[in-house]
Amino acid sequence: METATAREELLQLIAKASGDEKHDASSFSTLDVLQVLYEELRVDPSRPDWELRDRFILSKGHGPLAYYAVLAHNGFFAPDELTRFVRWDGILGAHPDRLQVPGVEASTGSLGHGLPLAVGVAYALRARGLREQRAFVLTGDAELNEGSNWEAILHAGSARLDNLTLIVVDNHSSSVELGEIARKLDAFEWDAVTVDGRDHDELRAAYRRRGAGPTAVVAVV
Amino acid sequence: MTTMREQAMASVVDVFRRDEDVAVIMADISLDYLRPALEHDCTRAVNVGIMEQSAVGIAAGFALEGYHPIVHTLAPFLAERPLEQIKLDFGYQGLGGLFISAGASYDYGESGGTHHAGGDVQALGSIPRVEVLVPGSAEETAALVRRSYANGRPTYLRTSTVENDEPVELAPGGLTVVRRGSDLTVIAAGPFLTRTLAALDGIDATVLYATTLVPLDAETLAREAAPAAEVVLVEPVYEGTSAAQVAAALSHRPTRLLAIGVPRRFLKRYGTSAQHDAELGLDAHGIRERIRGFAG
Numbered sequence: 362m363e364t365a366t367a368r369e370e371l372l373q374l375i376a377k378a379s380g381d382e383k384h385d386a387s388s389f390s391t392l393d394v395l396q397v398l399y400e401e402l403r404v405d406p407s408r409p410d411w412e413l414r415d416r417f418i419l420s421k422g423h424g425p426l427a428y429y430a431v432l433a434h435n436g437f438f439a440p441d442e443l444t445r446f447v448r449w450d451g452i453l454g455a456h457p458d459r460l461q462v463p464g465v466e467a468s469t470g471s472l473g474h475g476l477p478l479a480v481g482v483a484y485a486l487r488a489r490g491l492r493e494q495r496a497f498v499l500t501g502d503a504e505l506n507e508g509s510n511w512e513a514i515l516h517a518g519s520a521r522l523d524n525l526t527l528i529v530v531d532n533h534s535s536s537v538e539l540g541e542i543a544r545k546l547d548a549f550e551w552d553a554v555t556v557d558g559r560d561h562d563e564l565r566a567a568y569r570r571r572g573a574g575p576t577a578v579v580a581v582v
Numbered sequence: 583m584t585t586m587r588e589q590a591m592a593s594v595v596d597v598f599r600r601d602e603d604v605a606v607i608m609a610d611i612s613l614d615y616l617r618p619a620l621e622h623d624c625t626r627a628v629n630v631g632i633m634e635q636s637a638v639g640i641a642a643g644f645a646l647e648g649y650h651p652i653v654h655t656l657a658p659f660l661a662e663r664p665l666e667q668i669k670l671d672f673g674y675q676g677l678g679g680l681f682i683s684a685g686a687s688y689d690y691g692e693s694g695g696t697h698h699a700g701g702d703v704q705a706l707g708s709i710p711r712v713e714v715l716v717p718g719s720a721e722e723t724a725a726l727v728r729r730s731y732a733n734g735r736p737t738y739l740r741t742s743t744v745e746n747d748e749p750v751e752l753a754p755g756g757l758t759v760v761r762r763g764s765d766l767t768v769i770a771a772g773p774f775l776t777r778t779l780a781a782l783d784g785i786d787a788t789v790l791y792a793t794t795l796v797p798l799d800a801e802t803l804a805r806e807a808a809p810a811a812e813v814v815l816v817e818p819v820y821e822g823t824s825a826a827q828v829a830a831a832l833s834h835r836p837t838r839l840l841a842i843g844v845p846r847r848f849l850k851r852y853g854t855s856a857q858h859d860a861e862l863g864l865d866a867h868g869i870r871e872r873i874r875g876f877a878g
Contacts, residue, residue, distance in 0.1 A: 459676075460676050466646065467646065467675065471666060473635075474639060477635065477671075478640075478646065478671060479643060480640050481641060481642060484605075484640065484643065485626075485646070485649055486647065487625055488623075488649075508635070509635040509636055512635060516631060516640075
């Protein structure tokens with residue numbers, strides 16, 4: 362019941378931004394993935410730079426409405442900000458800017474940047490002795506065409522970064538046939554699972570997994 | 583003699599030991615020099631392997647968490663291959679990091695175009711907030727590493743195997759007055775100072791030594807330029823790289839500018855950097871000929 366209410370509010374927030382009442386959840390490949398993630402993340406909207414928070418980087422900076430809605434729903438900024446989405450007087454651009462939007466960890470939009478950033482964040486958390494904190498990063502399936510991701514995937518697997526989790530939202534948008542993404546990640550020494558990207562229980566369980574190395578959640582939508 | 587590169591690596595290890603907020607990202611280059619950092623604290627010293635895009639991205643991840651990352655590899659693989667990572671991950675995101683390159687324009691004179699980077703300074707200069715440093719000696723390199731590693735900006739420090747005969751005590755703005763004259767103003771950058779001074783033998787010129795090429799110290803240039811209209815820029819990068827900055831700094835007065843630098847073409851001969859200098863007219867003799875033709 363709680364989830365259904367949250368869902369309605371998220372859709373209303375998205376409608377504020379798009380000015381379009383017709384959207385339903387299926388229009389947003391990342392909505393369930395992000396809604397459940399922010400139920401799991403250790404964050405404090407009143408202190409977006411709280412040192413003990415979990416970090417989340419939206420590498421796939423495109424189509425950020427669901428992300429903005431989730432951040433507003435969690436209290437990082439006022440819901441009314443969404444009415445100024447991509448407006449001259451607003452802070453919410455077509456790609457998120459960490460220097461303008463509370464709660465946004467990285468400025469993204471050019472594909473293939475977020476995963477190397479998250480690897481650096483995971484290293485830095487480890488160097489600071491923050492063992493419980495985790496670094497999450499979300500890419501699209503087509504984004505995995507970018508070679509920089511595979512550099513970072515190769516390195517993170519080898520470095521056994523057990524505080525790093527990659528979420529791949531697989532909406533079958535890759536022009537290159539990727540085959541089974543989880544198997545490819547496993548071959549790079551990651552621990553990957555494939556889940557239904559609309560199923561909240563499956564997502565929640567997948568996010569909670571930690572192992573000896575980096576984990577990945579391939580969320581098929 | 584300690585080379586600029588050896589000094590840069592020693593200085594990196596030094597600041598790494600003294601400041602726990604420094605992170606060092608290696609990409610399989612100069613590991614022998616940087617190994618002491620790995621041995622001191624391998625949680626913030628990382629050799630990522632041969633992956634320059636990720637080396638810069640991972641460094642930016644450290645910077646997001648409050649570290650001062652230092653990244654090192656050869657100039658083309660640091661300034662050109664991951665240019666977009668420096669632009670977005672550091673520049674656009676408002677982060678700071680120190681990028682130390684080796685190889686300069688054609689120090690690897692036998693290696694061909696794959697290892698040459700006459701355009702590195704121009705490429706990085708296109709990114710807002712970037713600072714570009716071109717020391718001319720090991721001593722200056724040490725001072726610039728200390729001065730810049732925590733400056734909060736993406737900073738590119740370009741080491742070279744070519745050095746000046748004497749180190750210079752650097753002024754804070756990056757443009758240091760070497761001598762004052764009246765017939766000509768000469769801006770000589772980094773390791774080209776010694777040959778430029780030799781080329782100016784018998785010419786009454788003001789000589790300004792540039793170790794910061796981006797942003798050029800416009801205030802010092804405007805204040806110290808000789809009254810004569812003639813201005814000569816001598817820089818160890820593609821010809822004209824800093825010309826627009828010189829012109830802007832002197833826009834309040836009439837100026838005739840001669841820009842001397844590396845010609846924009848791929849070098850097809852194999853030899854020492856000194857052989858390339860002579861071929862390209864960038865030794866003292868070639869520079870003197872260009873200046874005499876210009877200022878008579």
